Amino acid sequence: MTSVTTTCRDLAELLPAAQTACRLLFQECYKAGISNIFITETYRSQERQNYLYAQGRTRPGQIVTWTLQSNHKSRLAWDIAVGPPQSLYDVATLGKVGAIARKLGITWGGDWVGNIDRPHFEVKSNWTPPKGYKLEGQVVVPSNSKMQVQLIVEDKPKEENALTNTTWNPESPAMETAAEAFLAQAIQEGVIQASHLKDLQNKHMTTDRLLGLYITIQQRRNNN
Incomplete structure (x- = not known):
């Protein structure tokens, strides 16, 4: 509590x-x-x-x-x-x-x-x-x-959108662990909110959203 x-x-x-x-x-x-x-x-x-x-x-x-x-x-x-x-x-x-x-x-x-x-x-x-x-x-x-x-809007062909809008599934425990660590560090830095990590862990993260987060985090770090 x-x-x-x-x-x-x-x-x-x-x-x-x-x-x-x-x-x-x-x-x-x-x-x-x-x-x-x-x-x-x-x-x-x-x-x-x-x-x-x-x-x-x-x-x-x-x-x-x-x-x-x-x-x-x-x-x-x-x-x-x-x-x-x-x-x-x-x-x-x-x-x-x-x-x-x-x-x-x-x-x-x-x-x-x-x-x-x-x-x-x-x-x-x-x-x-x-x-x-x-x-x-x-x-x-x-x-x-x-x-x-x-506001992150990606203009992509329909075929590509059909792929990237699906839930992210790395099919690799090591890659999933690395993604969680990457988001956790960004949360600690105050770059993104904790809800993003929750969505990743609960399998609610889409591929295009994860990509957008990666771009945002890198931009913030570069600006700082």
């Missing part, structure tokens, strides 16, 4: 509808030229919500939440922040993200009356992408300010 002081930033901890909504939001932000945003929290337990609510009330510090009930604990909400060169919660950037969220049917905390929460986004459990919107490729959703949003 994680500590109440620990923030969960793993997109895989959200319900499927929220995962898709979040990825679609980051995709559309990327297409709009907003690539310096990142996840600061996804799932939040009731114990952590109680802990945060106590801050500024029965525990020292400034008030950070006004409710004991949150869609974070329902795995349907996520918070974001803004990376350099803007400030962490740059109002202009969050406003642009909020406008995109509205088009996608995603609730933005910046639209709330009274208790405005600009970094907060959430959906209902039955949310589906609006007409005209879909995930167009592998969306890299950053979990820290060192990363940038990316």
